Amino acid sequence: MELAIIVLLVVFFGLLLLNVPISFCIGLATLATMLLSIDFMPAVTTMAQRMAGGINSFALLAIPFFILSGLIMGRGGIARRLIECAMALIGMLPGGLALVNVVSCMFFGAISGSAVAATSAIGSFMLPEMKKQGYDVNYSAAVTASAATTGMLIPPSNILIVYAIASGGVSIAALFVAGYLPGILLGMALMLVCAGYAKLKGYPVGARLPLKLVVSKVAAALPSLFMIFLVIGGIISGVFTATEAGAIAVVYSLILAVGIYREVKPNELPAVLMKAAETTAIVMALIATSSAMSWILSYEQIPQVISAAMLTLSENPLLILLMINLILLLVGAFMDMTPAVLIFTPIFLPVAVELGMSPLHFGIMMVLNLSIGLVSPPVGSVLFVSCAIAKTRIEAIIRPLLPLYLAMFAVLMLVTYVPAISEFLPKLFGLY
Secondary structure (H helix, E strand, O other): OHHHHHHHHHHHHHHHHOOOOHHHHHHHHHHHHHOOOOOHHHHHHHHHHHHHHHOOOHHHHHHHHHHHHHHHHHHOOHHHHHHHHHHHHHOOOOOHHHHHHHHHHHHHHHHHOOHHHHHHHHHHHHHHHHHHOOOOHHHHHHHHHHHHHHHHOOOOOHHHHHHHHHOOOOOHHHHHHHOHHHHHHHHHHHHHHHHHHHHHHOOOOOOOOOHHHHHHHHHHHHHHHHHHHHHHHHHHHOOOOHHHHHHHHHHHHHHHHHHHOOOOOHHHHHHHHHHHHHHHHHHHHHHHHHHHHHHHHHHOOHHHHHHHHHHHHOOOHHHHHHHHHHHHHHHHHHOOHHHHHHHHHHHHHHHHHHOOOOHHHHHHHHHHHHHHHOOOOOOOHHHHHHHHHHOOOHHHHHHHHHHHHHHHHHHHHHHHHOOHHHHHHHHHOOOO
């Protein structure tokens, strides 16, 4: 088994350093590990079977639907309306533009289910405006990147669907509802830092708008925000499943972007569909190869060994959970969320359950933890997008990111050690 772990890690990280796409890294590392104990043809056959089985799930159909609806929403003028709504509501507070940035990212992340999409859509509007108002460009990029991660928790979120599959059957509806309080708490913590930073730097405060204008801006954004209530309300009430909710989200986003706002032309839809197909293919390739890796990990009994080793290190559950969080923070800095969830859920979930943590609670903790990795160098995808929009370097925004990192870590610790933050709403609605 020691040899299996060595081969798996050496091949995986060796290929990763050579800039090989991560799905190939996972697949080839898995195959190399299989060949240690299985002949070539049975190993290849098993690999193919596990990859096919990994994506043969009705629940996974929700992912391409939510990807497509997010792309349509991203092109449909949604971001501008959400920003104007947030500006009307909180633009007059200290650090108003930074607070608007956070709230807009929360809204758009919840609608699109993608941190990268939220960074791109909101950042394209907010970063030039913040620069024009005298905000430091590196600080503005840091705020956008960190705020975009809230969309990973506030549903609908594709990564929560992936965790539901990896965990072996946690309710997607329960996970969706469980993400609300942690996601809002994360956004509020970031807003608190932004308000303090604005006071310290003396950033300008926006003008208070007339009530009539506030009402009109909020009303313009309501059709976009209604999608959140439509999708989650339908799931909670049992009217449709998460997969059916994804299809409804696509139809609603088409009606909104093409029919009501008319900012997406019918001749632009083929390009949107192509992009959705490309993104879905990447995600499904990651899920397929990660499913095969999860199988070989189980076959070699690696999760059981790691679980036993961690439980022998300490009898203090608080300390073990802290260790798991630190490991996941390190993993998130080097690996994308989807493969990280698929690979490390079977390893750490048994440890968490042994400590008395529910699979639902662990899933929210894990997604929040790995969300921090999206804004952590060297691999943080959201960090790269934010820097590209702001036309700055990653090393330049690390310093303004530090207080935001601390806020995110503080929320992570709260979510880890206070189960009610994740479990209250699912239990209230009878989903868990």
